[in-house]
Amino acid sequence: xxxxxxxxxxxxxxSGLATIERSRNQMLEALVREHSRLVYRIAYAVLRGHHxxxxxxxxxxxxxxxxxxxxxxxxxxxxxxxxxxWRVAIDRSRQRGxxxxxxxxxxxxxxxxxxxxxxxxDETMHGAELSAALERMIAALPEKLxxxxxxxxxxxxxxxEVAATLSINEAAVRSHVFRARQILRDKLAGRSRGxx
Amino acid sequence: xxxxxxxxxxRTLEAALAKYAAVEPxxxxxxxxxxxxxxxxxxxxxxxxWRWSAIAGVSAVIVVxxxxxxxSDKPSHPVVANHPPTPIQAPQERGTEIISIAxxxxxxxxxxxxxxxxxLRPWPPDVARARxxxxxxxxxxxxxxxxxxxxxxxVAENPEQAVxxxxxxTEALRQDQLEEMNSFPSGDPARDWEERNHGTKER
Numbered sequence: 001x002x003x004x005x006x007x008x009x010x011x012x013x014x015s016g017l018a019t020i021e022r023s024r025n026q027m028l029e030a031l032v033r034e035h036s037r038l039v040y041r042i043a044y045a046v047l048r049g050h051h052x053x054x055x056x057x058x059x060x061x062x063x064x065x066x067x068x069x070x071x072x073x074x075x076x077x078x079x080x081x082x083x084x085x086w087r088v089a090i091d092r093s094r095q096r097g098x099x100x101x102x103x104x105x106x107x108x109x110x111x112x113x114x115x116x117x118x119x120x121x122d123e124t125m126h127g128a129e130l131s132a133a134l135e136r137m138i139a140a141l142p143e144k145l146x147x148x149x150x151x152x153x154x155x156x157x158x159x160x161e162v163a164a165t166l167s168i169n170e171a172a173v174r175s176h177v178f179r180a181r182q183i184l185r186d187k188l189a190g191r192s193r194g195x196x
Numbered sequence: 197x198x199x200x201x202x203x204x205x206x207r208t209l210e211a212a213l214a215k216y217a218a219v220e221p222x223x224x225x226x227x228x229x230x231x232x233x234x235x236x237x238x239x240x241x242x243x244x245x246w247r248w249s250a251i252a253g254v255s256a257v258i259v260v261x262x263x264x265x266x267x268s269d270k271p272s273h274p275v276v277a278n279h280p281p282t283p284i285q286a287p288q289e290r291g292t293e294i295i296s297i298a299x300x301x302x303x304x305x306x307x308x309x310x311x312x313x314x315x316l317r318p319w320p321p322d323v324a325r326a327r328x329x330x331x332x333x334x335x336x337x338x339x340x341x342x343x344x345x346x347x348x349x350x351v352a353e354n355p356e357q358a359v360x361x362x363x364x365x366t367e368a369l370r371q372d373q374l375e376e377m378n379s380f381p382s383g384d385p386a387r388d389w390e391e392r393n394h395g396t397k398e399r
Binding site: 025028029032033036037040041042044045050053054057058061062065130131134135138149150153154155181184185188189192 | 205206208209212213214215216217218219220221222225226228229230232233236237
C-alpha cells in the first residue's frame with residue numbers, strides 16, 4: 001500500500017469517527033429535549049424536592065453522556081433513560097437518608113395542580129394536608145409496594161415501562177400497585193374516621 | 197370499602213396520587229441540561245482527543261503492518277547468509293539464493309577466545325550425500341607427473357622391451373621380499389628387533 005493510500009485511509013477513519021461523534025451528540029440532544037421532563041418527574045417522585053430533582057436530572061444526563069457510545073445500541077431509549085434516572089434518584093435518596101423522610105419544610109414545595117384558583121382557603125388547606133398525609137403514607141409503605149406505586153404516579157410511565165424500569169414483570173407491577181392503593185385507601189378511610 | 201363511601205375515597209386517592217408527581221420543572225430545564233452537557237464536553241475533549249489520536253495511531257500501525265506483511269510474502273532480494281565457509285554446504289533452498297560471504301582479507305581476525313566454542317555440527321548424512329559430487333572413478337584421476345609421462349612415451353615406443361624390463365623388475369622385487377622374510381623369522385620386524393636386543397643385554 002502506498003503512503004498516499006494510507007493517508008487517505010487514515011483521513012477516512014477520522015472522518016467516520018467525527019460523523020459518529022456528531023450523530024451521538026444529536027441523539028443526546030434529542031433525548032434531552034424529549035425526555036428531560038420525564039427524568040425530572042421520576043427524580044421528583046423519589047426525592048420530593050425541586051433542587052434535588054434538578055440535580056438528579058443533570059446527573060442522569062451526565063451518565064448518559066458517559067455512556068453515549070452505547071446510545072446507538074439502545075432499543076428503548078425512554079425506558080433506558082427512566083432506569084438511569086430511577087437509579088440516580090434512589091442512590092441520592094439513600095445517600096441523604098431521605099427515603100422515608102418527608103420534606104414538609106421545602107420552600108419550593110410544588111403547588112398541586114388540581115387546586116383551582118377559585119377554591120376556598122379551607123379546601124386549599126385540606127388539599128395540602130391531604131398531600132402531606134399521602135406522602136407520609138407512601139413513605140411508610142414497604143419498598144416492594146412503594147417503588148412501583150411511585151413510578152406509576154409519573155403520568156408518562158405505563159405499567160410496562162414501570163416493569164422494565166424496575167426489572168420486574170408487568171403483572172407484578174399491577175399487583176403491587178393494586179395492593180399499595182388498597183393500603184392507602186384504608187389508611188385514608190381511617191384518617192377520615194379519626195378526624196370526625 | 198367497609199365505610200360505605202368507597203367512591204369518595206377512591207376519587208380522593210386517585211386525585212392525590214395524580215398530583216404526587218405531577219410537577220413541572222422550572223422553565224429552561226432542557227437548556228440548563230444541554231449547557232451542562234456542553235460544558236462537560238468542552239472539559240473532556242482532552243480525553244477525547246487523546247482517545248481518537250490513539251485509535252488513529254493504532255489504525256495506522258495496523259495498516260502499515262498489513263502492508264509490510266503483504267510485501268514480505270513476495271521476497272525480491274536473495275537471502276544473504278554471513279557464515280564462514282564450511283567444508284560441506286547445505287543444499288540450496290528452492291527459490292532462494294544463499295551467498296556465503298567469507299571474512300574480508302583486510303579485516304583483523306578475531307582473537308582466539310578462551311570460551312569453548314560449540315562444535316561444528318556435521319551435516320546429516322543424507323544432506324552430505326546429496327551435496328558430494330558423484331565420481332565415476334575412485335580415486336579421482338590426477339594429471340600425470342613428468343616421470344610418468346616419460347615412462348608412458350617409452351612404453352609406447354618400445355613395448356616389448358618394456359614388458360621384459362617390467363618382468364625383470366618384478367622378479368627382482370620378489371627376491372628382495374623373500375630375503376627380507378628370511379631375515380625376520382617371526383614376520384614382524386619390530387618384534388625380531390626387540391628379541392635381538394633383549395638377548396644381547398642378557399648375555
